[in-house]
Amino acid sequence: MISMTSLTDAIRPRGLRLTLIAAGLIAAGGCAAFGLRQPATAPQPLPTIDRPTPPPKAPARPDGSTLTDAQAQAALITQTDLGAPWTATGGAAHWRDGLLKATTSAGECQRLLDTLYTDELLGGPARVVIALDDDDHNAQLRYQIAARRPSDVDAALSWLKTMPDRCARFTATTQTRTQEDIKVTDTSLPQVGDARQGLRVSIDATTSDNEKYQLTLEVAAVRVGQDAFALTDGGLGDVANSTTQAAVQDGALRLADVRRQGRAQV
Structure with a gap:
């Protein structure tokens, strides 16, 4: 006959594992919320925001002027x-x-x-x-x-x-x-x-x-x-x-x- 103490000890590791898994999911969600990069193995990488392209400078004339x-x-x-x-x-x-x-x-x-x-x-x-x-x-x-x-x-x-x-x-x-x-x-x-x-x-x-x-x-x-x-x-x-x-x-x-x-x- 299994004692209540043994049953509790058997359940506790499983509960701990579930807790750790849940914490991992929360951490992953926090990374997404703060825009952190996901591992390369992520099935759907988060979109990234490119830096705006600086406006091109007007070509200078031989005399150095930037006026058209x-x-x-x-x-x-x-x-x-x-x-x-x-x-x-x-x-x-x-x-x-x-x-x-x-x-x-x-x-x-x-x-x-x-x-x-x-x-x-x-x-x-x-x-x-x-x-x-x-x-x-x-x-x-x-x-x-x-x-x-x-x-x-x-x-x-x-x-x-x-x-x-x-x-x-x-x-x-x-x-x-x-x-x-x-x-x-x-x-x-x-x-x-x-x-x-x-x-x-x-x-x-x-x-x-x-x-x-x-x-x-x-x-x-x-x-x-x-x-x-x-x-x-x-x-x-x-x-x-x-x-x-x-x-x-x-x-x-x-x-x-x-x-x-x-x-x-x-």
């Missing part, structure tokens, strides 16, 4: 930004050939004159450009997005910074023998972008018939990250620095906005 052609065009300021009396240009300003196409023996100052005449402040042709006229003051503003590597832009900016010292005052002669007395100084710019430089160039010209003209140019060049823009605001008589500052401020904001929209669309 359409974005570069959209980054130009317009007559709406400057307001009246600025309008779409009617063509190259007549004073460009008459007063900027000149020669000098003052070393680096010839390079400055050539740069002003060709409108290549950043050392190369513009990628896109817009010209606006102020007929009230016989003035023209040319604004361009550069097609230059950042290192080339910085080199051009460094050279422009030397002009108020190296070419503070010099003389030049045009093709029509007009004599010019030229002064170069720094001009004030808003603190925008990563690097910038502005110049004010005053040209007092006297023709062979003793007629006198005064041409004033305000120029600015700004690098914003991988991209850069430049402008020249010139006119007979005086030109307002406020126009230069407004164009630089608006240009930097527009360029930043175009870059931000480009990243959002990727």
Whole structure:
């Protein structure tokens, strides 16, 4: 006859085994609840969540810019930004050939004159450009997005910074023998972008018939990250620095906005 003690001892191990099995099932369920990886032998592995694929970067142009052609065009300021009396240009300003196409023996100052005449402040042709006229003051503003590597832009900016010292005052002669007395100084710019430089160039010209003209140019060049823009605001008589500052401020904001929209669309 089996005693109650023996029966209890026989049942206890089986109960313990059931308890351990149940604990194992609970542990497996806990692993699933916390998203832990099941053993490779699991008949139905849990699904995994892949990491989001980072957005592809826009391919860089040889000049380092990340702007598309359409974005570069959209980054130009317009007559709406400057307001009246600025309008779409009617063509190259007549004073460009008459007063900027000149020669000098003052070393680096010839390079400055050539740069002003060709409108290549950043050392190369513009990628896109817009010209606006102020007929009230016989003035023209040319604004361009550069097609230059950042290192080339910085080199051009460094050279422009030397002009108020190296070419503070010099003389030049045009093709029509007009004599010019030229002064170069720094001009004030808003603190925008990563690097910038502005110049004010005053040209007092006297023709062979003793007629006198005064041409004033305000120029600015700004690098914003991988991209850069430049402008020249010139006119007979005086030109307002406020126009230069407004164009630089608006240009930097527009360029930043175009870059931000480009990243959002990727």
